[in-house]
Amino acid sequence: MKRRDFVIGVGPSVIMMVALLAVPLVYSIVWSFQSVQYGMPGEWIGLDNYTRVLTDQTFHTAVIFTVGFALVHTGVVMALGYGLALLLHRARRGKSMFLGILLTPYVIPAVIGATAFSWLFDDSFGGLVNVAIDSVTGQTVQWFTSTWPNRTLVLMAATWASLPFMMLVFLGALKGIPGEQLEAATIDGANWWQRQWYVVIPMLGPMFRFLALTSIMGGLGLFDALIPLAPNAQAVGTQSVNLYVFQNAFARDQQNLGLGSAVNILMLLVMFTLIAPFVRQVYREVKEGS
Amino acid sequence: MSSQLTVTDDLIESTTPVMQPPHNRAQGRRERRTTLLVTGGLILVTLAMVFPLIWTFMSATKPLIDAFASPPKVFYTPTIDAFRSLWLETDFFRFVMNSVVVGAISVVVTLLIGAPAAYALSRFGGVTSAVILAVALLFRAIPGFAIMLPFYDLITRFGLYDTRIGLSIAFIALDMPFTIWLLRNFFAAIPNELDEAAMIDGCTRWGAFRRIIMPVMGPGLVTASILTFLGAFQSYMLPAVLTDVDAQTAPVFLAAQVGQSLPQLQQAAAGIVLLTVPIVFVALVAQRYLVAGLTNGSVKG
Numbered sequence: 001m002k003r004r005d006f007v008i009g010v011g012p013s014v015i016m017m018v019a020l021l022a023v024p025l026v027y028s029i030v031w032s033f034q035s036v037q038y039g040m041p042g043e044w045i046g047l048d049n050y051t052r053v054l055t056d057q058t059f060h061t062a063v064i065f066t067v068g069f070a071l072v073h074t075g076v077v078m079a080l081g082y083g084l085a086l087l088l089h090r091a092r093r094g095k096s097m098f099l100g101i102l103l104t105p106y107v108i109p110a111v112i113g114a115t116a117f118s119w120l121f122d123d124s125f126g127g128l129v130n131v132a133i134d135s136v137t138g139q140t141v142q143w144f145t146s147t148w149p150n151r152t153l154v155l156m157a158a159t160w161a162s163l164p165f166m167m168l169v170f171l172g173a174l175k176g177i178p179g180e181q182l183e184a185a186t187i188d189g190a191n192w193w194q195r196q197w198y199v200v201i202p203m204l205g206p207m208f209r210f211l212a213l214t215s216i217m218g219g220l221g222l223f224d225a226l227i228p229l230a231p232n233a234q235a236v237g238t239q240s241v242n243l244y245v246f247q248n249a250f251a252r253d254q255q256n257l258g259l260g261s262a263v264n265i266l267m268l269l270v271m272f273t274l275i276a277p278f279v280r281q282v283y284r285e286v287k288e289g290s
Numbered sequence: 291m292s293s294q295l296t297v298t299d300d301l302i303e304s305t306t307p308v309m310q311p312p313h314n315r316a317q318g319r320r321e322r323r324t325t326l327l328v329t330g331g332l333i334l335v336t337l338a339m340v341f342p343l344i345w346t347f348m349s350a351t352k353p354l355i356d357a358f359a360s361p362p363k364v365f366y367t368p369t370i371d372a373f374r375s376l377w378l379e380t381d382f383f384r385f386v387m388n389s390v391v392v393g394a395i396s397v398v399v400t401l402l403i404g405a406p407a408a409y410a411l412s413r414f415g416g417v418t419s420a421v422i423l424a425v426a427l428l429f430r431a432i433p434g435f436a437i438m439l440p441f442y443d444l445i446t447r448f449g450l451y452d453t454r455i456g457l458s459i460a461f462i463a464l465d466m467p468f469t470i471w472l473l474r475n476f477f478a479a480i481p482n483e484l485d486e487a488a489m490i491d492g493c494t495r496w497g498a499f500r501r502i503i504m505p506v507m508g509p510g511l512v513t514a515s516i517l518t519f520l521g522a523f524q525s526y527m528l529p530a531v532l533t534d535v536d537a538q539t540a541p542v543f544l545a546a547q548v549g550q551s552l553p554q555l556q557q558a559a560a561g562i563v564l565l566t567v568p569i570v571f572v573a574l575v576a577q578r579y580l581v582a583g584l585t586n587g588s589v590k591g
Binding site for chain 2: 001002003005006008009010012013014016017020021023024025027028031038039084087088090091092094096098099100101102103104105107108109110111112113115116117119120123124125126127128131160163164165168169172217221223224227228231242245246249250257260261264265267268271272274275278279280282283284286287289
């Protein structure tokens with residue numbers, strides 16, 4: 001391809017990404033060193049936003065919750081997703097029907113799915129789960145107002161919503177595994193568990209790592225689902241980093257853009273660090289591949 | 291990624307004879323039992339996965355006083371009152387239209403700008419392409435709010451706050467890196483010889499792109515369209531920040547509705563049902579493309 005044609009093709013989208021992604025990002029960086037409100041010029045305050053955030057107890061809680069959530073959620077959803085993919089892979093008929101229905105929680109808007117999920121747990125709306133728990137143990141769980149139950153609820157709802165995606169990707173990978181290898185292992189006397197552990201999982205290693213990476217990054221961005229699931233997030237300890245930003249930079253009573261931007265930049269640094277090795281690898285592959 | 295997934299151990303493949311496992315009656319019985327267990331397990335899991343939505347459907351079709359009664363009512367006379375009041379008393383239809391229009395604009399513009407870029411990136415090698423693709427990958431890792439807060443400031447200044455256009459621009463910008471990656475992988479699968487043959491026959495580069503390459507890109511374009519549309523349709527964060535009343539989308543409306551009292555709550559349940567049904571229908575009909583996009587786009591970039 002000629003250089004001119006390349007520029008014609010790539011130009012519009014590059015201009016757009018610079019204008020609408022890179023420029024706002026630069027604003028965020030600048031704001032993070034300023035005291036600023038919407039529509040007004042900012043005032044330089046150096047690192048004050050950062051020191052304020054980093055010494056804010058609420059922020060600490062949000063970070064610990066968000067990181068813990070991202071890690072635990074990734075572990076749970078990958079284990080369950082793999083199991084479900086194995087089931088679906090083994091199924092003889094109705095595969096695409098099961099797949100289509102199973103995808104439902106993933107394709108509906110997260111905030112809507114989380115709302116539907118929350119109704120099963122909400123006492124004031126005839127929450128079915130507490131009725132069941134009550135009939136067995138004689139007690140009810142405060143799913144929305146005590147810390148660990150609410151965290152568990154968020155974890156369950158998030159797992160419910162992202163499980164279909166994990167399952168789908170694993171299913172695609174399982175299909176790509178050559179049957180000969182598994183047969184060879186069978187002939188050598190490996191049982192089903194050994195075949196999974198010694199043949200399938202090592203083959204999928206790079207993919208597990210990549211999925212874990214994207215899932216952790218997605219978990220760190222937790223936001224939508226918390227709107228219905230954690231109405232008392234800050235008091236209960238289920239405030240995510242993004243919700244913290246939203247509360248500080250966008251809630252009607254306080255619009256502290258500088259503070260919110262400082263958090264955004266810190267989050268950005270974490271994300272870039274996580275994805276850097278992968279970007280480097282892709283960069284090399286693209287450069288050499290063509 | 292995929293290159294690493296292929297097996298490099300030739301030894302096993304070449305020295306082990308590929309044998310069909312011997313079939314006898316006991317084994318056949320075991321097979322059938324496993325199949326039965328697997329199918330049973332799948333049915334259970336699938337029911338569990340859709341149960342929250344079934345329950346929502348029940349809440350939406352109960353008489354108002356029973357809808358969220360505690361303890362819950364399992365048997366009831368179904369009614370469509372909630373759907374009727376959602377339709378008559380709220381602007382739900384308008385919010386759905388906002389979602390659809392914004393989704394459609396996002397799809398069209400993203401493809402118009404993204405497809406030529408992705409094609410160029412798949413055909414023009416070297417450092418420039420690698421840098422653009424690497425940066426696009428980095429952009430996908432930017433937290434939404436780091437873009438959204440300045441964006442809010444920006445579109446307010448241009449008078450685009452709470453408009454469909456303003457919201458669409460945000461979606462197009464945020465979707466662009468992903469679309470470029472996804473389409474580039476699809477373009478890369480089309481052999482270069484096709485372009486060359488067309489150009490020997492007298493097409494210009496972009497003539498070949500328009501007349502020869504795009505027509506065989508059908509599946510890739512459908513996949514990208516579905517994912518872009520779903521992305522816009524699903525989002526809560528963006529429209530919550532960038533819209534207020536006029537351009538508000540259905541998910542934002544429903545989430546606000548949930549904080550209210552009983553009639554609104556049941557209207558929200560009805561709204562959830564109305565939104566879920568078409569999306570699930572799309573997911574079933576376009577499953578092949580959806581699956582291709584989710585596995586391809588996510589794993590390879």
